[in-house]
Amino acid sequence: MIALSLAEIADITGGRPHDIPDPSVRITGPVVIDSRQVEAGSLFAAFAGEHVDGHDYAERAVASGAAAVLAARPVGVPAIVVADVEKALGALARAVVERLGTDVVALTGSAGKTSTKDLIAQVLQAHAPTVWTPGSLNNEIGLPLTALRATEETRHLVLEMGARGIGHIDYLTGLTPPRIGLVLNVGTAHIGEFGGREQIARAKGELVEALPAEADGGVAVLNADDPLVRAMSARTKARTVLFGEADDADVRASEVRMTPAGQPSFTLHTPTGCGEVTLRLYGEHHVSNALAAAAVAHVLGMSTSEIATALSGAGTLSRWRMEVTERADGVTIVNDAYNANPESMRAALRALAAMGGAARADGGRTWAVLGPMAELGDASLAEHDAVGRLAVRLNVSKLVAVGGREASWLQLGAYNEGSWGEESVVVSDAQAAIDLLRSELRPGDVVLVKASRSVGLERVALALLAGEGEVADR
Template sequence: MIALSLAEIAEVVGGQTHDIPDPSVQVTGPVVRDSREAGPGSLFVAFAGERVDGHDFAAAVVEAGAVAVLGTRPVGVPAIVVEDVQTALGALARHVVSRLGATLVALTGSAGKTSTKDLIAQVLQRKAPTVFTPGSLNNEIGLPLTALSATEETRFLVLEMGARGIGHIRYLTELTPPKIGLVLNVGSAHIGEFGGREQIAQAKGELVESLPSEADGGTAVLNADDPYVRAMASRTKAKVLLFGESGEADVRAENVRLTDTGQPAFRLHTPSGASDVTMRLYGEHHVSNALAAAAVAHELGMSADEIAVALSEAGSLSRWRMEVTERPDGVTVVNDAYNANPESMKAALRALAAMGKGRRTWAVLGKMAELGDEALAEHDAVGRLAVRLNVSKLVAVGGREAAWLQLGAYNEGSWGEESVHVSDAQAAVDLLRSELRPGDVVLVKASRSVGLESVAQALLESGAEGEVAAR
């Protein structure tokens, strides 16, 4: 964080200082909410949760070097006391961002946010110091914490914004007003909470509504291939830059194909030129993510050749997102278990089919959460797609939704043991351990609440003697 005195922080957040001998002492380190991350010069933000109260760790964080605690009550060590910690954290982020010389890039969408954010960050880092959201900490707590990690040297601040309802993104943009706003897609993720795609589009479009006008440097980067996103052009005064495979896109891909290992390759076209890209990531769905990153990079002054090189060398920065690891015995495990929705589930299955040409393929799938009335149809459709893509075996893990996956596969034409429904992750592990053969490719994917990453981890731990080699 940029250096701020405790007196200045107290004024910004509307708090009262307690047990602070010298209010001119500065916070020079990070702002953290995990006591284990507290260190010299840091500010510890004490949230009171259902199971853990951050205030209980106040003495420990100060002993570790934290300058003070931001909380809702005095704690016997230097503290700034406020009525609401989350509100105070947001106010502090807003103040710090206003003093940065960085360009703020914000992105949202129903699928692919984290992967695209990671791509944008890796491309922009080649141009200037860049700070970006770690993992998918994209809510009203994670976003300001990310913003507060920026320093005077930061030139680009890339922030992922998530939403579970109307008004959420609007709130986040008030904390960290972006200059460039990117909307990836409008899909089915959280449709049960929103009520429909129209409502999702309304929420995601709050990002482009927040942008400054074109005259003031605002740019909306929109997916030309998604009609809901493209329609958002009418909701902003910012410049509109379109990306996609459409011929009308300003940044587009031509000659899209997958390599023998399932990695996408294409010809990148931008208004400043064209160049070839071969990605290290797996699955054709990353083409759209790469185009979105390319559009942002183009708007920030990078050439087509610079962008193509950066995209070709970029890897996955976040865990359990198409994380491909080959065991010593030749079994390939694809851990994509961080989360799932209908769009990402179908994309992962297509990637599995491409990676597994000439090999046995396994799709170990669990439920997709928060689909509301669409749950049965969407799980059925994923099961059917697995059969259409000739996945060798579908292992549906869990309760009712998993049964719908298996039923969809059966109704599409699966027979015998080509699809199976098992009760839990351990049952899936037991099945796979007994039946996997060298050369098989295993995809593991479900919503985060299912915890199917344990299946992938168990397969890697029990693969063979020696260490596994990550690809």
């Protein structure tokens, strides 16, 4: 964060200094919400959570080097006491971003946000100093914490924005007003909460509505292949740049093909030229993500050749998202267990099928270890059934459905599509899946593990990679 005095922070947040002998003391370290992450000169923001109250760790934070605490009440150590810590943190983020004048790139979508954000970050980092959202810290707390990592050297600030309902993205754009807004897609993630794709589109479109006008540099980067996203051009005063495989896309791909390992390769076209890209990521769905990143980089002035080179060198930054690891015995584990929705589940299965081509040549099999997809509401049965059917259509060798009624719906879809015998099986929990796989896997097999985050199915992948039968919750 840029260095600010405690007096300045109090003024920005509307807070009251408490137990601060010298208000001119400056925050020179990061802003953190975990006392274990405190560094010298940090500001520790104390949040009262459901199970842990950060105010109880204020003394520890200061003892570890924090210059002060942002708190909702006096804590016995130097603190700026505010009415609402979350709102104060947001006000501080906005003030810092406005002072820096950095280019803010915000992105949202139903699927692929984090993978695309990681691609954008790596491409822009090759161009100029860039700060980006770590992992999926895309909410009212994670977003300002990311923005506060920016310094005077930061040229690009890339922020992932999530939404749980109408108004959420509008709130986030108020904290860190973007100049460039990217909408990836409108799918069915959280459809149980939103009530329909049209409502999801309404929420995602809040991003383009928040952009400055074209005359003021605003740019909306929209997916030309998604009709609901393309239509958002009517909701913004910003300039529109389209990406996708559509012929009229400003940034598009042609000659898309897959390497034997399941990595996409294509020719990238931008208004300034073309270049060849071979991604290090797995699955054809990453072509759209790469085009989105390329469109943002094009808007920010990178040449096509620079973009193509950076995309070809980019990897996975966030854990448990199509992490591909080959064990010493030749079994390949694909850990995509961070989260799941119908769109990302289908994309992962197609990636597994593409990787399976090489596996079958060596006598290996493909395994889809799938758990429930959360927050689908009334669409849950149909969506799980459809995923089970797709696994059969893609000729996945083995479907292991893990836990609960959703697992039975996955298997039912597979059975109705033509699965029989032991091609699909339901197991009760992650440990049962681990036991089955450890007894059945053989060299050359490829195992995909995927479910909604709440299921914790990463335990299966971690256990198989650790060579252990059981892995503790993380």
